[in-house]
Amino acid sequence: MKIVIINTSCGNLYSLQSAIKKIGFKSTISNDPQIITGADKIFLPGVGSVVSVMNKLKQDNLINIIKYCSIDILGICLGMQILGKYSQECNGVQTLGRLNYTVEHIDTYLPVPHMGWNTVKYKTQSALFLNIPNNTYFYFAHSYFVHTNSYTIATSNYNNLFSSIINHKNFFGVQFHPEKSGLYGIQLIKNFLTL
Numbered sequence: 001m002k003i004v005i006i007n008t009s010c011g012n013l014y015s016l017q018s019a020i021k022k023i024g025f026k027s028t029i030s031n032d033p034q035i036i037t038g039a040d041k042i043f044l045p046g047v048g049s050v051v052s053v054m055n056k057l058k059q060d061n062l063i064n065i066i067k068y069c070s071i072d073i074l075g076i077c078l079g080m081q082i083l084g085k086y087s088q089e090c091n092g093v094q095t096l097g098r099l100n101y102t103v104e105h106i107d108t109y110l111p112v113p114h115m116g117w118n119t120v121k122y123k124t125q126s127a128l129f130l131n132i133p134n135n136t137y138f139y140f141a142h143s144y145f146v147h148t149n150s151y152t153i154a155t156s157n158y159n160n161l162f163s164s165i166i167n168h169k170n171f172f173g174v175q176f177h178p179e180k181s182g183l184y185g186i187q188l189i190k191n192f193l194t195l
Contacts, residue, residue: 001025001040001041001193002028002038002039002040002041003020003025003026003027003028003039003040003041003042003043003193004027004028004029004030004035004036004039004041004042004043005017005020005027005028005029005030005042005043005045006030006031006036006042006043006044006045006057006062006066007029007030007031007056007060008044008045008046008053008056008057008079009052009053009056010045010046010047010048010053010078011047011048012045012047012076012177012179012180013029013045014029015179015180016043016045016076016179017029018179019178019179019185019186019189020043020189020193022186023186023189023190023193025193027043031056031060031062033060033061033062033065036062036065037065037071039071040071040072041071041072041073041074041192041193042069042071042072042073042074043073043074043076043079044066044073044074044075044076044079044082044083045076045077045078045079046075046076046077046078046079046080046081046082047077047078047141048078049089049090050078050081050082050087050089050090050093050095050103050144051089051090051093053078053079053082054082054093054094054095057082057096063096066096066098067096067097067098069170069171070170071170072170072172072192072195073170073171073172074172074173074174074189074192075171075172075173075174076173076174076177076178076179077141077142077174077175077176077177078142079173080146080166080173080174080175081095081103081144081146081173081175082095082096083095083096083098083099083166083171083173084096084097084098084099084100084101084102084103084146085097085099085100085101085102086102086103087102087103087144088102088103088104088105088144089103089105089143089144098171099151099166099168099171100149101146101147101149101151101163101166102146102147103144103145103146104144104145104146104147105143105144106142106143106144106145106158106160107160108158108159108160109159110158110159112143113141113142113143114140114141114142114143114145114158115140115141116139116140117137117138117139117140118137118138118140118156118157118158118164118176119135119136119137119138119156119157120135120136120137120138120154120155120156120164120165120176121134121135121154121155121156122134122153122154123148123152123153123154123155124153126153126154126165126167127191127195128153128165128167128172128188128191128192128195129154129188129191130187130191131187131191132184132187132188132191136184137181137184138164138174138176138177138178138181138184138185138188139176139177139180139181139182139185140156140158140164140175140176140177141177142175145158145160145162145163145175146162146163146166146173146175147162147163148161148162148163149163149166151163151166151167151168151173152165152166153165153166153167156175156176162175163175164176172192174188
């Protein structure tokens with residue numbers, strides 16, 4: 001199986017690659033369109049600024065490759081957020097526009113960013129949840145969120161309900177970091193790879 005992690009120049013590329021290796025799979029970190037389009041599974045990680053990630057994808061001519069991708073793709077954290085059409089971050093940024101949602105700043109009396117462990121509650125059944133109990137804790141680190149919508153298959157609560165996992169056709173997204181979420185995070189990555 002050809003597994004590609006899109007090189008968004010963010011800090012968690014190697015921890016994700018290490019998590020994939022623990023399952024017994026080899027992955028390639030790349031920003032080469034030919035390598036990405038030849039993959040069987042794609043990971044779209046993101047940490048940091050939406051502007052930096054979008055600029056990197058534009059620079060590498062990957063916007064349309066991701067937007068019109070027919071390969072299973074998993075967006076992680078900011079990678080999930082940029083699948084939508086717009087983010088409030090950095091005074092407003094147009095994102096990939098593959099899915100019809102916007103990303104908003106977390107507005108709460110609780111500390112922002114939302115950092116640490118939080119439960120994920122399933123809204124519907126998915127093969128992504130195989131061998132992972134409902135209300136399992138996963139590791140989050142984000143200041144922006146996606147409201148619940150028609151793509152939401154799992155939610156979390158940080159004073160307000162938000163989408164923690166989305167799915168539309170071959171596009172999957174998780175707001176948390178499975179690569180930093182212990183055994184169940186590894187299981188989720190495995191489930192994605194074996195869909």
